[in-house]
Amino acid sequence: NDALLKVNHLKKHFHMGKGQTLKAVDGVSFEIKKGETFGIVGESGCGKSTAGRTIIGLYDKTDGEVIYDGKNVHKMNEKERFVFHRKMQMIFQDPYASLNPRSTVQEIISEPMEVQGLYPNKKERRERVYQLLEDVGLNRDHANRYPHEFSGGQRQRIGIARALSLDPDFIIADEPISALDVSVQAQVVNLLKGLQKKKGLTYLFIAHDLSMVKHISDRIGVMYLGHLVELTTSDDLYSKPLHPYTQALLSAIPIPDPDVEDMRERIILKGELPSPMNPPSGCVFRTRCPHAMDACATIKPEWQEIEKNHFVACHLYNQEVIGRKDDKLAAA
Numbered sequence: 001n002d003a004l005l006k007v008n009h010l011k012k013h014f015h016m017g018k019g020q021t022l023k024a025v026d027g028v029s030f031e032i033k034k035g036e037t038f039g040i041v042g043e044s045g046c047g048k049s050t051a052g053r054t055i056i057g058l059y060d061k062t063d064g065e066v067i068y069d070g071k072n073v074h075k076m077n078e079k080e081r082f083v084f085h086r087k088m089q090m091i092f093q094d095p096y097a098s099l100n101p102r103s104t105v106q107e108i109i110s111e112p113m114e115v116q117g118l119y120p121n122k123k124e125r126r127e128r129v130y131q132l133l134e135d136v137g138l139n140r141d142h143a144n145r146y147p148h149e150f151s152g153g154q155r156q157r158i159g160i161a162r163a164l165s166l167d168p169d170f171i172i173a174d175e176p177i178s179a180l181d182v183s184v185q186a187q188v189v190n191l192l193k194g195l196q197k198k199k200g201l202t203y204l205f206i207a208h209d210l211s212m213v214k215h216i217s218d219r220i221g222v223m224y225l226g227h228l229v230e231l232t233t234s235d236d237l238y239s240k241p242l243h244p245y246t247q248a249l250l251s252a253i254p255i256p257d258p259d260v261e262d263m264r265e266r267i268i269l270k271g272e273l274p275s276p277m278n279p280p281s282g283c284v285f286r287t288r289c290p291h292a293m294d295a296c297a298t299i300k301p302e303w304q305e306i307e308k309n310h311f312v313a314c315h316l317y318n319q320e321v322i323g324r325k326d327d328k329l330a331a332a
């Protein structure tokens with residue numbers, strides 16, 4: 001098995017006081033192979049960012065485990081953690097908020113190297129920053145400027161250069177393009193793809209809709225209320241989505257070619273995303289699902305591999321549940 005990252009039954013719960021628990025991530029499992037891009041998609045509040053932060057060790061886990069390159073991320077000693085910080089880096093949604101406004105680009109990109117004691121020679125470090133700026137499509141003239149002098153897309157490039165400064169193997173990109181103009185989004189996605197090829201990177205790419213993530217991901221997991229509900233290759237997810245939630249997300253993406261008439265029926269989800277402090281019984285999606293059956297309120301759908309590499313958690317694909325009579329369920 002050549003997985004670089006293994007996430008096994010990961011849970012991250014937050015205790016909110018008064019006995020309330022927010023189950024942000026509630027039992028998520030997947031693996032990412034070396035060189036692969038794995039996308040996680042879901043509405044805000046589904047737990048995807050929390051999953052990313054728990055995987056990189058910014059949060060301790062509540063249960064389950066995260067294994068990176070054979071090592072348990074939440075059981076590393078200080079020395080292992082220090083090395084791990086170099087290997088796995090994160091890019092954030094809002095590049096402006098994550099860049100110190102009073103630091104020059106040179107200082108911003110140098111900082112992680114200083115913390116890690118890499119390139120201790122000042123001149124070499126400066127050269128390294130120039131190289132990183134070129135890698136992300138900027139140049140050395142940008143090194144002495146400040147974040148406010150750049151556009152959103154350029155700031156995200158600076159954030160990417162900083163993430164690359166430690167020569168990582170794995171990058172978690174948490175909605176890296178959501179805050180950018182549509183015209184700039186594709187440029188940043190193409191930059192990330194190019195860097196992946198050039199540097200042999202592995203990505204976890206977090207997104208709130210399915211429009212751009214297809215172009216970068218090899219496989220995609222769809223998250224809803226702390227759970228993965230479907231996971232398969234990008235192609236299969238788009239061509240034969242199985243979970244009603246995935247079907248709804250896909251129906252919301254506009255067809256890019258204005259000459260093609262959009263014949264698809266837009267699936268409008270009823271209701272609001274329920275609170276993760278008080279998730280529905282049975283299937284967490286049932287309060288908004290157009291296909292909900294009686295069984296959905298009482299039985300939690302199993303995570304099943306319906307076809308090779310195509311996983312889904314939904315009773316519509318479980319003959320045993322569909323075959324049951326409601327009165328039997330009521331009696332159970």
Ligand code: SF4
Nearest residue numbers: 283286289296314315
């Ligand atoms: Fe809908 Fe039931 Fe499937 Fe959940 S298990 S997605 S409620 S049909």
Ligand code: MG
Nearest residue numbers: 044048049175
């Ligand atoms: Mg988020």
